[in-house]
Amino acid sequence: MGGSLAMALYQGGLCREVVGVARRPETVQQALALQAVHYATTQLSEALCGADIVVLATPVRSIIRHIQQLSTMTLPPCLLLDLGSTKQAIVRAMEALPAHVQPLGSHPMCGKEVSGLAAADPNLYRDAPWVLVPLARTSEASLDLARALIQAVGARPLVLDAARHDWLVAAISHLPYVLATALVLVVAQLGRNDAMVWQLAASGFRDTSRLAGSDVEMMLDILMTNRTAVEEVLTHALSQLGHLTGLLARGEEEPLRALLTRARTLRTMYANMLPDRDLSTS
Amino acid sequence: MGGSLAMALYQGGLCREVVGVARRPETVQQALALQAVHYATTQLSEALCGADIVVLATPVRSIIRHIQQLSTMTLPPCLLLDLGSTKQAIVRAMEALPAHVQPLGSHPMCGKEVSGLAAADPNLYRDAPWVLVPLARTSEASLDLARALIQAVGARPLVLDAARHDWLVAAISHLPYVLATALVLVVAQLGRNDAMVWQLAASGFRDTSRLAGSDVEMMLDILMTNRTAVEEVLTHALSQLGHLTGLLARGEEEPLRALLTRARTLRTMYANMLPDRDLSTS
Structure with a gap:
């Protein structure tokens, strides 16, 4: 997810600078080789320096640990966005961030079952719904900035509360x-x-x-x-x-037929709602 | 399934004559328009006349009714094959066919969730396993004829008993x-x-x-x-x-992790077994 977003931003020329942070030096090399970033590093503090938007793109509990870690570091005034697949635990952790940071929970609905930078795809976000979960403290300007980012990579922003x-x-x-x-x-x-x-x-x-x-x-x-x-x-x-x-x-054939028919009708209705790119494998 | 098989046989020039039988005159017209058959008719007896191979390609219980109907008609000496998705009930019904008919249960493993002649695809059978379920009375020569037909459309014949x-x-x-x-x-x-x-x-x-x-x-x-x-x-x-x-x-996270890991390992093993044509969407 993170790799695909970096690629979409970098290759589309959509950001002044896209900086990648990874735990392993090999991933840093790979991100550069795959043209996913302008620059990459294993040093979080180095990458944060001067950042306008920080995107956390790891599994959910690792995002929560990163938020806790970031809360103890010197952060620039920035929009802090995550790409985690559940939102309640993450936005709860975001409450502890320093006041000059604008936190925003988010979840692009376009995962693949394959993971890792090698599977990154700059077109992953095209036409995908991207859920935004603002906190009470998230400003309208920060929300607009996130919306602009999301629309720039072709996705459709959608505001929901975390529990829903x-x-x-x-x-x-x-x-x-x-x-x-x-x-x-x-x-x-x-x-x-x-x-x-x-x-x-x-x-x-x-x-x-x-x-x-x-x-x-x-x-x-x-x-x-x-x-x-x-x-x-x-x-x-x-x-x-x-x-x-x-x-x-x-x-009991008749009630079984009724349920199978209902499921088929619903599945067909759903398939007809899918964007064109999905129809071939619906 | 039947439309795809007819198309593969007709368009590949694999049979002297491919004749389609359908209940509705519109389907007969459609089969001709789609270049799925040499000839099509709504008259079963007309289509059977001189047939070397008869293929029943309808839902399972309709296949069983057709077998019962055929048992009362004048049939040429032929190989009678079905494409039904379950086999025990069908091969049981086949026992009642006249002695000069060679029955053979079969099931090509390549269905789509879409049905009807409009979805027919002459490449549907390529690389697909095609199960053959011979009866005690099925001759080796009939089995060989079915194998030749199956291999001609690119599928892989596989003999199994009905219960298995x-x-x-x-x-x-x-x-x-x-x-x-x-x-x-x-x-x-x-x-x-x-x-x-x-x-x-x-x-x-x-x-x-x-x-x-x-x-x-x-x-x-x-x-x-x-x-x-x-x-x-x-x-x-x-x-x-x-x-x-x-x-x-x-x-209970540890036993949950163990089961998810086991399922992932098995699914990956399975994906690696898939023929190339399937890998893109595995």
């Missing part, structure tokens, strides 16, 4: 991940005595299981910082799945 | 469909008071829910003719999902 965001993504992002993971684990369990299962797995399995390939630490941070909402959504899913299983077990 | 096939597809095809359906129903239920849910749904939801857009009558036939296996697999899925939910609810 976390609840929505529990349903449309974290639930699909857990379902994909359960699917892979069940197929592996059933396939323990029949390796043919993997050979036969076709596009249906491929798509439904894709999210199970997501980065584990990233997803664990998401689940652990959104436990209440994810648990509630999973409880609904268990109930719905149990209901479908019961209808099938009892051979 | 049905159990495998319950896990890798029918379970993903039911999970996708449950996902869409849960998101719709949770989103009843917040339409934002559909606007935020990104690629993760899109891919995981894709199968819920499948043709309902086709899927209902599949589920109703494979109830025992699907129910068993769904029971495993409910148990796995309940386990993941429990770990999350209790905040």
